[in-house]
Amino acid sequence: MSTDPSGQVLPLSRGSWAEVLARHGQGHRFAGLLAAAVPGGTRLTVVLALADRLQGYDRLVPDELARVDSLTAHLPAAAWYERAMTDLHGLRVDGQPSPRPLVLPLPGQVSPPRPGGPAPSPALEPDEHVIGLHVDGPGMFTIPHGPVRSGVTESVEYLLETPGEDISHLHVRVFAKHRGIQSRFSGLGLPDATLLAERVEGVASVAHATAFAQAVESALGVQAPVCAGLSRVLHAELERIANHVDVALRLSEAAGLSVAVSRLGWHKERVLRLVSQLCGNRFGRGVVIPGGVSRLPGLAGEQVVAALTGIADALLADADALMRTPSFLDRLRGTGPLDHGLAARHGALGPIGRGSGFDDDDRRLRPYAGYAQLCPEPVLGQAGDAQARLAVRLGEVRESVRLARAAALALEEHRGEPTSVKLPAEDGRGLGWAEAPHGEVLYDVELRAGTVLRAAPRSASLHNLPLFATTFQGDIFTDFPFVEASFGLPIAGVVL
Amino acid sequence: MPWMFRGLRNGVLTTGYPARPDPYGEAWRGAVRLRGSGVPAPGAARLGCPTGALSEAPDGLRLDRGRCILCGRCVEAAPEALEWQAGAEVAALRRDDLLAPSPGPEDEDLEAVRADLATRVSALGRSVHLRHVDAGSDGSEEWELAALWNPVYDAHRLGIYLTASPRHADVLVVTGAGARGMVAPLLATYEAMPRPRVVMALGTDAISGGLVAPSYALTGGIGAIVPVDVWVPGSPPSPLSILHGLLLALGRLPDRRGGRS
Numbered sequence: 001m002s003t004d005p006s007g008q009v010l011p012l013s014r015g016s017w018a019e020v021l022a023r024h025g026q027g028h029r030f031a032g033l034l035a036a037a038v039p040g041g042t043r044l045t046v047v048l049a050l051a052d053r054l055q056g057y058d059r060l061v062p063d064e065l066a067r068v069d070s071l072t073a074h075l076p077a078a079a080w081y082e083r084a085m086t087d088l089h090g091l092r093v094d095g096q097p098s099p100r101p102l103v104l105p106l107p108g109q110v111s112p113p114r115p116g117g118p119a120p121s122p123a124l125e126p127d128e129h130v131i132g133l134h135v136d137g138p139g140m141f142t143i144p145h146g147p148v149r150s151g152v153t154e155s156v157e158y159l160l161e162t163p164g165e166d167i168s169h170l171h172v173r174v175f176a177k178h179r180g181i182q183s184r185f186s187g188l189g190l191p192d193a194t195l196l197a198e199r200v201e202g203v204a205s206v207a208h209a210t211a212f213a214q215a216v217e218s219a220l221g222v223q224a225p226v227c228a229g230l231s232r233v234l235h236a237e238l239e240r241i242a243n244h245v246d247v248a249l250r251l252s253e254a255a256g257l258s259v260a261v262s263r264l265g266w267h268k269e270r271v272l273r274l275v276s277q278l279c280g281n282r283f284g285r286g287v288v289i290p291g292g293v294s295r296l297p298g299l300a301g302e303q304v305v306a307a308l309t310g311i312a313d314a315l316l317a318d319a320d321a322l323m324r325t326p327s328f329l330d331r332l333r334g335t336g337p338l339d340h341g342l343a344a345r346h347g348a349l350g351p352i353g354r355g356s357g358f359d360d361d362d363r364r365l366r367p368y369a370g371y372a373q374l375c376p377e378p379v380l381g382q383a384g385d386a387q388a389r390l391a392v393r394l395g396e397v398r399e400s401v402r403l404a405r406a407a408a409l410a411l412e413e414h415r416g417e418p419t420s421v422k423l424p425a426e427d428g429r430g431l432g433w434a435e436a437p438h439g440e441v442l443y444d445v446e447l448r449a450g451t452v453l454r455a456a457p458r459s460a461s462l463h464n465l466p467l468f469a470t471t472f473q474g475d476i477f478t479d480f481p482f483v484e485a486s487f488g489l490p491i492a493g494v495v496l
Numbered sequence: 497m498p499w500m501f502r503g504l505r506n507g508v509l510t511t512g513y514p515a516r517p518d519p520y521g522e523a524w525r526g527a528v529r530l531r532g533s534g535v536p537a538p539g540a541a542r543l544g545c546p547t548g549a550l551s552e553a554p555d556g557l558r559l560d561r562g563r564c565i566l567c568g569r570c571v572e573a574a575p576e577a578l579e580w581q582a583g584a585e586v587a588a589l590r591r592d593d594l595l596a597p598s599p600g601p602e603d604e605d606l607e608a609v610r611a612d613l614a615t616r617v618s619a620l621g622r623s624v625h626l627r628h629v630d631a632g633s634d635g636s637e638e639w640e641l642a643a644l645w646n647p648v649y650d651a652h653r654l655g656i657y658l659t660a661s662p663r664h665a666d667v668l669v670v671t672g673a674g675a676r677g678m679v680a681p682l683l684a685t686y687e688a689m690p691r692p693r694v695v696m697a698l699g700t701d702a703i704s705g706g707l708v709a710p711s712y713a714l715t716g717g718i719g720a721i722v723p724v725d726v727w728v729p730g731s732p733p734s735p736l737s738i739l740h741g742l743l744l745a746l747g748r749l750p751d752r753r754g755g756r757s
C-alpha cells in the first residue's frame with residue numbers, strides 16, 4: 001500500500017470493519033466506500049467525516065479470497081457502494097441484502113474492469129438481463145420510464161413497480177451511462193487528470209476540480225496560495241448559484257409556471273455569462289489546477305461585485321416571488337419527504353440533508369480554499385420535503401452571492417502574487433473534498449512520480465440517490481417530477 | 497399574481513441571431529486554429545494536447561477540432577503555431593471539415609452533402625421538432641442545449657421545439673461520448689423517428705469521445721452508433737454554437753457574410 005505521510009488514510013487493523021463501525025458509532029458520518037485494484041488484491045477505503053476533516057480507512061481484500069463481509073448490514077448507506085464494488089471488481093460481498101448490479105451489469109464469465117489496476121480493460125458490453133427484477137407479489141406490474149426521457153435530461157431509468165395508483169417500489173437503474181471514469185484517471189498527468197475531473201460531473205466542474213486538486217495537494221504536502229483559494233471560492237459559489245437556480249427552474253417547469261421558468265432561465269444564463277467573463281468558459285473549466293489556479297478572474301473585484309449585484313437583485317426578487325406563489329408551494333409542501341432520522345443515518349449530503357435539518361457542510365466544518373476566512377453561514381430547513389429543499393437552495397443562493405462578492409474583493413489584495421505553487425514529482429496519497437452544489441464531492445488520489453496512479457471520485461449524487469426511492473408516498477405519478485427536480489442530482493456523477 | 501408583471505420585462509433580452517450577429521457569440525472563444533497552412537510542427541508532444549487533437553505530419557501540424565476540448569494549452573505553449581478563433585459558429589456538416597488542414601478539396605462532395613441534407617430538410621415544415629438523447633454526457637451539454645429555450649436564445653421564435661416523442665421528431669440531438677449502455681436505447685429512438693431525419697452530434701464527447709475516451713465503457717463518439725449529419729464541437733459548445741449547428745443543418749442560416757463555407 002502506498003505511503004500516506006499526512007495520515008489521511010490509515011490501514012484497518014485485523015482486516016475487519018470493526019474499527020470503522022466503532023468510529024461510525026461515535027457519530028462520524030459515513031462518507032463513502034471506494035475500491036481500487038492494487039497489486040495482490042482490491043483495496044477498499046471507507047471514508048468517515050470527522051469533526052474537522054475526512055479520514056480514510058484501508059482494507060485489503062486479497063485476490064485469492066475476492067470476498068468480503070458486507071458493511072451494509074450495519075450501515076445501509078453502504079449498499080450502492082458495495083454493488084458498484086461487485087460490478088467493477090467482481091468482489092463477492094457476503095451478506096449484502098440487495099446484491100443486484102448497479103453501474104455495470106456483466107454476465108458472470110466476463111472479467112470486470114478493475115479500476116486502479118495496471119492494464120486498461122477491453123470494451124465491455126453491459127447486459128441488462130443480468131440485473132433481474134424482484135417483484136413483490138402477484139398483481140404487480142412494472143412501468144419503465146427511461147433511460148431516454150422527455151425534455152433535455154440525462155439518461156436514467158426508473159422502474160415503477162405498482163399494484164395500482166400507489167407506488168409499491170421504485171427501482172432506479174443508472175448503468176446506461178456508465179463511462180468508466182475511474183479507470184480513465186490511471187496514468188494521466190496532473191493537468192490532464194484535472195480536466196477529466198471537471199468532466200466527471202460537468203455541472204459541478206469547479207467542485208470536482210477543487211476536490212481533486214486538494215487531494216493532490218495533500219498527497220504532495222503543498223498548499224495553494226491564498227489568491228488561488230479565493231478564486232476557487234468565487235468560482236465554486238457562482239457554480240452553486242447556477243445549479244440552485246437550475247433546480248428552481250425545473251420545479252417551476254414541473255408546476256407549469258412558464259414566466260418563472262423563463263425568468264429563471266435568464267438568471268441562469270447571466271450567471272454562466274459572468275463565469276465566462278471571468279475565465280473564458282461558462283462552467284469555470286480550466287481555472288483550478290493542482291497547486292493553485294491557472295489565472296485570476298478576468299474582472300476586477302469591483303466589477304464582479306457590480307455584475308453580481310445586478311444579477312442577484314433580479315434573481316432574489318424572483319426567488320421571493322416563487323416562494324410566495326401558493327399554487328406552486330401546494331405542489332411542493334409535503335412532497336418527497338425525507339425525515340431527519342433517515343437523513344442523519346444515511347449522512348445525506350448537501351441541500352437534501354440540510355433540507356431535513358441534517359447539518360453538514362464541508363465549507364463550514366472542514367474548511368478549504370478561502371472558506372475559513374469568509375465564514376459561510378448555515379442555511380437549514382426542517383420539514384424535509386421538496387419545499388424545504390428548495391428553500392435551503394434559495395437561501396444558499398443569497399449566501400453564495402455574499403461569499404462570491406467577498407471572495408472577489410478579498411482577491412484584489414493578492415493580485416500580482418503567484419497563483420500556484422510548483423508541485424514536486426513525488427509519490428503520495430491524499431483525500432480531497434469540496435462542497436459541490438449537490439453536496440460533498442470527495443477524491444482519493446494516489447500519485448506515482450507526480451502522475452496519477454489511481455484516483456477515485458465520489459460525487460454527492462451517488463451517495464444521495466438511494467434516498468430518492470424512499471421518499472415516495474401516495475400518488476407517484478403526480479409527485480414524481482417534483483421529487484426528482486427537488487433532488488436535483490446529476491446522473492453523470494452517479495455512475496461515473 | 498406577481499408573475500404576470502414580471503414576465504413583461506423579458507422582451508428585450510433575446511438575441512438577434514441569426515439575422516444579426518450576436519456580440520457574445522462573436523467574442524466567444526469557440527475554437528483554436530492553426531496560424532496559416534503548413535505550420536511547422538513544434539513537436540506535437542511538446543504542446544501537451546490532452547486529447548490527441550494535435551498531431552504531426554510531414555507537411556506540418558494537424559489539428560482535429562472534433563477532438564479539441566478547448567483547454568487552450570497549445571495556444572499557450574506555441575502561440576506562433578496556434579491561436580484562438582473567436583466566434584460561436586463552429587459546426588460542420590462533414591467530420592472531415594473539422595480537420596485542419598483540410599484533408600482534400602472535395603467541394604463537390606460538400607455540395608452533395610448539402611444537397612442531400614437540403615432535400616431531407618425541405619420535407620420539414622416551418623416548425624422543427626428535436627428529440628434529445630444523452631449517450632454518456634457529463635451533464636454540461638444538457639444545460640447548454642436546454643438554454644436554447646431560455647429568453648436569451650428563444651429557439652421557439654425560430655420554430656424550433658422539443659418533443660418527447662421520437663415519432664414527432666425531425667432532428668435527433670445526441671450528447672455524450674457513446675456509453676455502451678446507451679447504444680440500444682439510442683438506436684431504438686433513431687429507428688422510431690419518421691424519415692427524413694437529421695442527426696446532430698452535440699459536443700466534442702459526442703464527436704470523438706473527447707477526454708473521457710478511450711474507455712471500456714464508451715464507443716468514443718456517437719458516429720459509431722448512428723449516422724451523423726451535423727457536428728458541433730465544444731466541451732461543451734455554447735448555446736449559440738448549438739443553434740448555429742441546427743440552422744446549418746436545416747439550411748436556415750442567412751447569407752449575411754457573402755456566403756460561408
Ligand code: SF4
Nearest residue numbers: 545564565567568570
Ligand atoms: S486547445 Fe484543443 S488542440 Fe489545443 S491542447 Fe487543448 S484540446 Fe488540444
